Amino acid sequence: MSTSLKPPKETISAAVIEVPEELRWQLPFWRRFFNKLFGAFCFTALAIAGVLLVYLLFSIFRDGFGRLSQQFFESFPSSRPQRAGVKVALMGSLWVVALTAIIAVPMGVAAAIYLEEFNTKRNKLVEFIQLNIANLAGVPSIVYGLLGLAVFVRWMALDRSVISGALTMSLLILPTIILVSQEALKAVPKSYREASLALGATKWQTIRRQVLPSAAPGILTGIILSISRAIGETAPLITIGAVTYINFVPKDVKSRFTVLPIQIFEWSGRPQKGFHENAAAAIIVLLAVLLLMNSLAILLRQRATRR
């Protein structure tokens, strides 16, 4: 093939391919008009999403910014909105999320290693596990709450404690952690593994010293995003019976607890306007935590792509 026949490079590389300028006059006016109109419509759809996002953030800041103060962070729940604070909920969220990470991350990564690395011959069982994980990822979060209620709270008699919440949350984010870790492991070039194995390393040595380090940024990004999901989840914890009116900070894994999203839910449902302001302020705190985690994930992703 002679290279001169190829179209100029820009036409190939850009996602945008237009009808060449010199042909355009041949198209009837209405076809050009509808083409532009359709493009504008599609842009509008995205713009609506953008406007909604900006308005959502704006309305929350407008309602809640005034309530953010040291008192708000240091206070326990109260029946008077001006004296109430997020201390208990914030600490509860930290407890649950930290425990969830400790439980779910090693399990998720190990499962991903099994599915991607140890099983080069795909058998029926592995296919089944893989399909099952994909389907579990779509199960509504409240169903995990019901599972946690029956298994952890009642059957294992862990009561409505931090550990019950963390176990329930772990099951919820496990499929996501497995799936993202698998993606990260898939992205490691096969030649890394082959070179290591050829030098006499065992399978596990290859995984630990070659595959995991090069997949680490990807896995970490996935983990952080899964954990941010756990921070924002409310429904499963309500189902297992995390309550809203608790005036002590969790001391150990058997303590009763509440979390930030539940506190927001509860304050939003109250009739007094002062509590709505509290809810908005608590949302700002929640979003700030999520923003922090997501920036970390983006940073890691950038580091991964630079390498």
Place this chain on the structure above:
Amino acid sequence: MAVVSPSFSRYSGRGSRNKAKEWIILAVCFLCAAVSILVTAGIIGVLSREAFMFFSKVSFGEFFGTTEWSPLVKPQKFGVWPLVTGTLMITIGSALIAVPLGLMSAIYLSEYAHPKARAVLKPILEVLAGIPTVVYGYFALFTITPALQSVFKNVQVYNAASGAIVVGVMILPLVSSLCEDALTAVPKALREGAYGLGATKMEVTMKIVVPSALSGIMAAVILAISRAIGETMAVTLASGMNPKLTLNPAESIQTMTAYIVQISKGDTPNGTLEFQTIFAVGVTLFATTYVLNVLANRLVKRFRQVYA
């Protein structure tokens, strides 16, 4: 041969301890992967056990055949239809919002947008996807509902429309990103063929790209619907806890998920009928979404095979 074998034997001699270690690690990793099966089995087992106990007291005919739901007030009535219509209203309403908007955003991002514009616009959807559902609930209750009330006269404080709108916004990023994946997977040669025949971008998109990506788009729609059915906090806050057989979006309703929340918030003792109802509702919820997810995953798989 003589050169190779000594080094080989040395290697395998060191390997016996390694082998045991390797085997243990393999076993541990396998067990972690197998937990997922345990979870599925647990969900099915637990839900069906409690649901079974529920159905031993309340007949199937009453559950699916009558139209009044009042499990907390005597005389108790267990007709599930008000919860189903409530859920359906939210689901259909949110799909009506999210599917067109999501598909069009996806078309814009994959077909129209300049790579630089994409890099700026795509994060909007990612941020929307990352916002916790309870935040959407707050937004619905204190921003969308007042807006609706200022336009329409008879809108209640808790209403189905507000819930449907906010769930629509919530699932929009999901629809959009899955549709975009489907659209970008369509081979470039198909587009170029159409451009070569003189089609405009709109014609290429609507007559070539979207039809070619249709099974992927369908999968996106199904997954979005499944998400909308399972959505809990936003609809509980926006649409209320009033199980009522109605199709009026201005009225307060209760979805299946909101009912589970309502019961869980109270301290319902183990083994009571009220306690078992949330599992009966939960099993309905799980079965519906699971079937939808399996269907969507099949579609995606078939779609991938076509363009692999």
